[in-house]
Amino acid sequence: MAAGDRMISVRSILLGLAFAFTAYLAARGLWWTEDVQNPSLVIAALLLYLPTTWLCIFWEPRLAADDDDPVESSVTAGVRGPTRLPVWISLLAIANAVVVPAAISMGVTDDIRTEPFATWYLGGIGALMTIVMARRRPLFAWLGTVILAALSALWMGPLNALALGLVGSVVWVVVAQLLIRGLDRAARDTAQLAELQRVSSAWQASQLTRQRERRIQVQRALAIAGPLLTRTVSTGGRLTPEERLQARLAEGRLRDDMRGPRLLDDDVRAEVERLRRRGASVTMLDEGGLDGIDERSLAIIRSELAETLRSATSDRLYIRTSPHTRVAVTVVGRSGTENGLSDEDAVDLWREIDHPGR
Incomplete structure (x- = not known):
């Protein structure tokens, strides 16, 4: 019964x-x-x-x-x-x-x-x-x-x-x-x-999720940096220019995966790597502004971010999530100054990506 x-x-x-x-x-x-x-x-x-x-x-x-x-x-x-x-x-x-x-x-x-x-x-x-x-x-x-x-x-x-x-x-x-x-x-x-x-079950589930994410990140780090580390050890640190570039790109990918995983998809990763290959510095930081957003909205935001990076010509790019209720992601680009101009005048890209439907 x-x-x-x-x-x-x-x-x-x-x-x-x-x-x-x-x-x-x-x-x-x-x-x-x-x-x-x-x-x-x-x-x-x-x-x-x-x-x-x-x-x-x-x-x-x-x-x-x-x-x-x-x-x-x-x-x-x-x-x-x-x-x-x-x-x-x-x-x-x-x-x-x-x-x-x-x-x-x-x-x-x-x-x-x-x-x-x-x-x-x-x-x-x-x-x-x-x-x-x-x-x-x-x-x-x-x-x-x-x-x-x-x-x-x-x-x-x-x-x-x-x-x-x-x-x-x-x-x-x-x-x-x-x-x-x-x-x-x-x-x-x-x-x-x-x-x-x-509450205890939710905490335990979150801990398991974090452990799984950390495990995935470690596996990804080993997959990205493992061969480079092996090569560095075997050559005593004497790397070719191409290998040094690959090491710098690998470091950037690892930083992106740790600091802004919700900002990344294949298109965004490809554009970030393209910018770094031409010598630009790209910094990504997710401070929780995308928490609670569904996958469909995230896909729209990432698509707009990839489009913004595709047309960027700045030497330094800063990509950060925003706590604003309307703005999801802010992209700021700066380039080298000339004629004594200040850093404030060197901003040549400012893009705010809004939350879909807001």
Whole structure:
């Protein structure tokens, strides 16, 4: 059986038990062993009590919680726990706590007010207030319990009320409040543990990703620089001009892979290598400006970057990602100064590549 099926089964069993128990308590009020002075009043009290109690048991909101309901933040609300009763049902339960004891007591004579069929409301209203407490209306539940205690003491005397079931009703309400608090606390702890586990799993996944990226970078570095290093060692550092160029290009490729991997594709790599072969200095730096961008947008940005580099004639190029919400990449080109011009005047390329669709 699935977890959801088990939850539904347990919920159905609890609702069924609550329904049967309140029906039993009300049925005791019809088991008359003595003549009742005003049976219509007693029956009217029962007809008020049963629909109210079953409404408190079975009522469910259209949403898991009202927008202005503070229990919305409770992790056991809604489908994972009892939802909060609306105010009008809670007020109806309070009306029962006032009307039912008075109607039953006035419907029988003074000498039989302590008979089981005349004292059922002690357990009945206590059960109703327990349900109200479980449905997250503690103030209404305690108000109804206080009213029950006051009216039962008034109609049958304090000692009789305590002896015939008032104590049990109060205990039910207390236990219900403790259970709801305990369930909420346990559910909050479970949610916190689940969040910690989620964060831990995400951290572990990121570490595995970084390890894989580092491993790939090491493999790429060995593939690029390995033959050159072997040649350098074998010749004692005496390299030909072409080998020195290859070493400089290999160093640039490694720097690009470490500093700006998200800026690179085959076209960008080819243009960067072309620029370096003609003697230009190219510096790439990804400072996180491309984080969270999908592959389609990255492809558009790289295509524009490759086109920009294809037409560049600068001696020094600086390619950096931008934290700006509109600009994705900034390309700055500078060339050697003449006639004493400053570096500021030597900027001969400035290109801002925007985020696609912005």
